[in-house]
Amino acid sequence: MQMKPYRIGTRGSPLALAQAHETRDLLMKAHGLAEEDFEIVVLSTQGDRIIDRSLSEIGGKGLFTFELEEQLADGRLDFAVHSSKDMATGLPDGLGIVAALEREDVRDAFIGKAAPTLAELPDNAVVGTSSLRRQALVKRLRPDITVVGFRGQVETRLRKLSEGQADATLLAYAGLRRLGRPEIATAVIDPEDFPPAPGQGIICIETRLDDRRIRDFLEPINHAASATALACERAFLAVLDGSCRTPIAAHAKIGGAALSFHGMVLTPDGVTVHEVRLDGMAEDAVTIGHKAGEDVRARAGAGFFESWV
Numbered sequence: 567m568q569m570k571p572y573r574i575g576t577r578g579s580p581l582a583l584a585q586a587h588e589t590r591d592l593l594m595k596a597h598g599l600a601e602e603d604f605e606i607v608v609l610s611t612q613g614d615r616i617i618d619r620s621l622s623e624i625g626g627k628g629l630f631t632f633e634l635e636e637q638l639a640d641g642r643l644d645f646a647v648h649s650s651k652d653m654a655t656g657l658p659d660g661l662g663i664v665a666a667l668e669r670e671d672v673r674d675a676f677i678g679k680a681a682p683t684l685a686e687l688p689d690n691a692v693v694g695t696s697s698l699r700r701q702a703l704v705k706r707l708r709p710d711i712t713v714v715g716f717r718g719q720v721e722t723r724l725r726k727l728s729e730g731q732a733d734a735t736l737l738a739y740a741g742l743r744r745l746g747r748p749e750i751a752t753a754v755i756d757p758e759d760f761p762p763a764p765g766q767g768i769i770c771i772e773t774r775l776d777d778r779r780i781r782d783f784l785e786p787i788n789h790a791a792s793a794t795a796l797a798c799e800r801a802f803l804a805v806l807d808g809s810c811r812t813p814i815a816a817h818a819k820i821g822g823a824a825l826s827f828h829g830m831v832l833t834p835d836g837v838t839v840h841e842v843r844l845d846g847m848a849e850d851a852v853t854i855g856h857k858a859g860e861d862v863r864a865r866a867g868a869g870f871f872e873s874w875v
């Protein structure tokens with residue numbers, strides 16, 4: 567019998583809290599535990615506090631995890647729940663992603679005020695997004711469109727839309743579903759045209775790699791196909807992510823023992839696109855992601871990743 571409650575670290579945004587609760591509920595079910603057996607520890611991260619600049623300007627993804635990782639490393643937390651999409655390519659020594667939950671919808675949602683879909687937006691419309699990937703993919707499909715920075719929680723972005731700061735915005739459909747707000751999407755975009763960020767829609771759990779007890783505790787809620795897709799997409803990212811300013815999309819589709827990978831690297835203006843598709847076995851997920859990354863890197867040339875830094 568566990569005497570002290572398991573300490574789960576999370577950020578405090580409504581989406582982060584929904585993800586922490588989902589994880590706790592799965593663990594309660596898997597182990598026959600009660601709510602009192604868990605303590606949800608909410609930490610504010612730099613990424614939550616700095617909302618007036620884009621993430622690529624202020625240093626990228628580790629900003630959403632640093633404070634959680636500090637407390638993981640020194641034992642104040644047992645494990646932390648994250649959106650995989652927000653995880654840096656390299657994690658601090660001694661920490662690792664040890665479980666992934668079943669993937670939610672992988673697609674991006676379009677929230678249009680001027681029109682319900684990207685294709686139907688009027689000429690020279692304005693799209694609000696601070697994601698370089700979404701910016702590049704939008705510009706690729708609609709070069710006439712102007713992209714403006716848009717950060718903050720869902721409610722903030724909807725307010726900006728209603729104030730007329732943009733004609734449309736894009737959000738992960740997974741996030742809208744987890745928040746119970748899927749109906750605000752006016753369209754859901756085909757990932758073949760608009761591939762997701764590596765790890766999009768996958769909740770992952772980070773802990774100390776040497777904590778056998780916690781790793782065993784988390785094992786029953788790990789979703790094998792999800793973990794495989796995540797490993798593949800992160801291997802692709804690891805080859806390419808010279809800087810967080812590179813728009814990168816990656817989607818590993820798992821069907822039984824087979825894996826089908828689709829990746830893209832773009833310039834932020836969407837003009838230059840390097841696309842890769844690679845099929846293989848799910849057990850070779852990391853090799854496939856790595857190979858796809860090497861392929862894109864070779865085609866893009868060394869200068870590609872430094873050209874706009």
Ligand SMILES: NCc1[nH]cc(CCC(=O)O)c1CC(=O)O
Pocket residue numbers: 649650651652736737738739740741765766767768769
């Ligand atoms: N960068 C914020 C973030 N991190 C993860 C999600 C969505 C949930 C997910 O992909 O699992 C979001 C919001 C968004 O992109 O709309």
